[in-house]
Amino acid sequence: MTFAAPAQPSALAAKGPAARVRGRLRGRIIIGVLPIATAAGVLIVWEAIVRGLKISPVILPSPSQVYQKVITVLPLLVDNSVQTGGEAVLGLVLAAAVGIALGSALAYSKYFRAAVYPNLVFFQLIPKVALAPLFVIWLGIGIESRLTFTIFITFFPIAISTAVGLASIDPIYVRFSRGLTATDWQTFKHIRVPFALPAIFAGLKIGVTMAFIGVIVAEFITSQSGLGYLILFAMARTETAVVLGSIAFLCVIGIGVYGAVALLEVMIRRVWGAPYDAG
Amino acid sequence: MMVAGLEPATGGSIVIDGSPVSRPRCDVGIVYQEPVLLPWKTVLQNVLFPIQIQKLSKANHLDKARTLLGSVGLGRFLDKKPHELSGGMRQRVAICRALINDPAVLLMDEPFSALDTITREQMTVLLMTLWEQVRKSALFVTHSIREAVYLSDRVLVMGKHPSTVFWTERIPFPRPRPLSIEETAEFNAICSTLRLKIDEALGASVTPHAEEHRSACAAMRLEA
Numbered sequence: 001m002t003f004a005a006p007a008q009p010s011a012l013a014a015k016g017p018a019a020r021v022r023g024r025l026r027g028r029i030i031i032g033v034l035p036i037a038t039a040a041g042v043l044i045v046w047e048a049i050v051r052g053l054k055i056s057p058v059i060l061p062s063p064s065q066v067y068q069k070v071i072t073v074l075p076l077l078v079d080n081s082v083q084t085g086g087e088a089v090l091g092l093v094l095a096a097a098v099g100i101a102l103g104s105a106l107a108y109s110k111y112f113r114a115a116v117y118p119n120l121v122f123f124q125l126i127p128k129v130a131l132a133p134l135f136v137i138w139l140g141i142g143i144e145s146r147l148t149f150t151i152f153i154t155f156f157p158i159a160i161s162t163a164v165g166l167a168s169i170d171p172i173y174v175r176f177s178r179g180l181t182a183t184d185w186q187t188f189k190h191i192r193v194p195f196a197l198p199a200i201f202a203g204l205k206i207g208v209t210m211a212f213i214g215v216i217v218a219e220f221i222t223s224q225s226g227l228g229y230l231i232l233f234a235m236a237r238t239e240t241a242v243v244l245g246s247i248a249f250l251c252v253i254g255i256g257v258y259g260a261v262a263l264l265e266v267m268i269r270r271v272w273g274a275p276y277d278a279g
Numbered sequence: 280m281m282v283a284g285l286e287p288a289t290g291g292s293i294v295i296d297g298s299p300v301s302r303p304r305c306d307v308g309i310v311y312q313e314p315v316l317l318p319w320k321t322v323l324q325n326v327l328f329p330i331q332i333q334k335l336s337k338a339n340h341l342d343k344a345r346t347l348l349g350s351v352g353l354g355r356f357l358d359k360k361p362h363e364l365s366g367g368m369r370q371r372v373a374i375c376r377a378l379i380n381d382p383a384v385l386l387m388d389e390p391f392s393a394l395d396t397i398t399r400e401q402m403t404v405l406l407m408t409l410w411e412q413v414r415k416s417a418l419f420v421t422h423s424i425r426e427a428v429y430l431s432d433r434v435l436v437m438g439k440h441p442s443t444v445f446w447t448e449r450i451p452f453p454r455p456r457p458l459s460i461e462e463t464a465e466f467n468a469i470c471s472t473l474r475l476k477i478d479e480a481l482g483a484s485v486t487p488h489a490e491e492h493r494s495a496c497a498a499m500r501l502e503a
Contacts, residue, residue: 176315179285181303182332190332194319269319 061241066248069241076230077249084215084227085253087143091150092211092257096204099155103162103200113163120156128153132221141222150214154207161203165196201265208258212250305333308377308415310390314369316361316376322348323357326376333380340379347375350412351405367398374406378413385417392422403429404458411455424470424477429461434473438480445480448473 043063049055050062057065070077106113132149139145169192177187219228227246234242285303293300300307316325326344330337348354351371361369370390377385391399403426410417421427427434428450436446448469452460460466 172311172313172315173317175285176309176311177332179303179307179309180329180332181305186332190328191317194317 058238058240061244066241066244069239070245070248073242073245077227077245080225080227080230080246081249081253083225084212084219084250085257087146087150087226088208088211088215088253089257091147091154091214092204092207094147095151095154095207095211096158098151099158099203099207100162100200102155102159103203104166106159106163107166120159124156129217132217135218136222141224145222146215146218149218150211153214153217154210157206157210158200158203161199161206162196165199165203166192168199169195197265197269201261204261204265205258208254208261211257212254216250305380306383308380308382308385310370310373310377310385310387312389312392314361314366314373316369316372318361321358321360322353322364322372325361325372326379329376329380335380344375344379347378348372350409351375365398366394367402370394370402371405374409378409378415382415385415387417387419389420389422391426399423399426400458406430407456424473425461428466428469428473429456429458436473436476436480446473446476448476 047062047064050060050065061069102116106117128149131152135145135149135152139148173191173195174187177191182190215226216228216231219226220232223229227250231243231246234240234246317328320328323344326348327337327340330340345354345357348357351374353368353371353375356364356368361372364372370393374390377387391402394402407430419427419430431450434448434450435444436448437443438445450469452466
């Protein structure tokens with residue numbers, strides 16, 4: 001990577017708008033390239049260390065060894081990724097429904113909040129991984145127990161963000177809305193929800209991470225397939241490259257789902273701001 | 280806020296056009312201290328928001344919204360978002376929004392108090408011009424005596440704790456009123472009288488809070 005010499009920015013400023021646009025574009029490209037360059041650098045260092053110290057591939061395979069292994073077991077990885085990704089997305093969607101509904105109820109009913117909220121926080125203090133075996137006892141080793149566990153671990157941040165987002169609205173807006181003879185539902189739809197959207201989506205983004213944790217832990221415990229199962233299976237056979245490959249696939253799916261949530265946020269916010277159509 | 284039906288009356292009764300006010304009603308337009316615009320909506324959408332809430336036809340009010348915004352000098356800003364406007368411009372949008380569904384009464388709760396002095400004076404003149412076009416009864420709460428005298432037909436001085444009407448002053452100037460009436464001796468004489476009455480009102484009140492603010496309430500009661 002080469003960086004612009006210190007003298008360059010002032011020279012650009014003197015050259016007028018076209019040069020400035022080009023300068024800004026280059027700035028943006030550099031910002032886009034830097035993280036990739038950093039990641040590439042880490043992989044190169046990793047490769048060099050493994051080769052230089054002749055580390056056994058069972059302990060730590062080099063990136064190139066992982067890549068070769070991934071190529072040979074690609075169909076296996078893809079199949080298991082589809083299952084894990086699908087379950088994580090399904091779990092996230094269901095957790096979002098539960099979380100947003102619960103968060104709305106928490107924000108709206110004083111008594112419901114008093115009855116439920118302290119218990120919810122207390123409940124949240126239990127390391128939920130410790131509860132995973134219970135779900136196996138109750139729901140067996142199928143998708144039901146994995147999904148339930150995923151929802152269970154994911155809904156909490158979504159519920160809290162929703163409740164906080166709905167409740168933290170400036171009261172003047174509620175008063176304004178009532179002054180217009182708006183019903184509670186209209187105030188909810190046109191005022192509270194749009195104001196709460198950033199908080200709700202912040203919760204959903206945390207939820208993405210939680211959903212993947214939930215699915216992987218559930219697969220560790222119950223599954224006969226999925227990336228979580230594949231990791232355990234490969235570990236038992238000391239196929240460390242497959243473990244790392246599975247993790248790489250997990251990262252890619254995770255980024256994809258996170259990106260989808262971010263995109264959904266942009267779309268929903270745009271629709272809310274669209275001409276003559278606010279809800 | 281009681282007049283708007285947002286809070287129950289503490290005593291007596293509030294009547295608009297012969298019907299008592301017990302909850303918010305469609306025929307009242309309110310301008311608050313803050314503009315209270317929805318940040319994700321454009322200027323035009325904000326002005327049309329009451330129409331949307333009251334489920335009236337937007338198409339029928341579109342021209343009215345454009346005309347109102349044009350008359351307060353915002354004709355070129357219809358598609359801007361509130362964050363792109365200055366404080367005075369936002370409050371002008373809020374005034375247009377309060378007028379969009381042709382309310383019987385306009386309530387203004389210190390609408391210019393968050394603005395700087397020069398903008399405030401411009402807004403006062405602008406409100407006067409706008410009022411000449413729409414001619415609504417308006418209740419205008421302010422802490423500025425000059426603003427009250429310039430705008431109103433009738434100024435009511437309110438006491439603090441209890442907030443009762445302490446004094447009523449009729450303002451004799453004919454309309455339309457040029458800003459130059461503020462220079463006349465009569466204008467200043469009325470202002471002095473009101474200042475005295477406000478001091479009396481504060482002196483008469485029994486709570487220690489009274490000294491914290493000089494409270495003047497002006498009501499424009501304007502029969503169209």
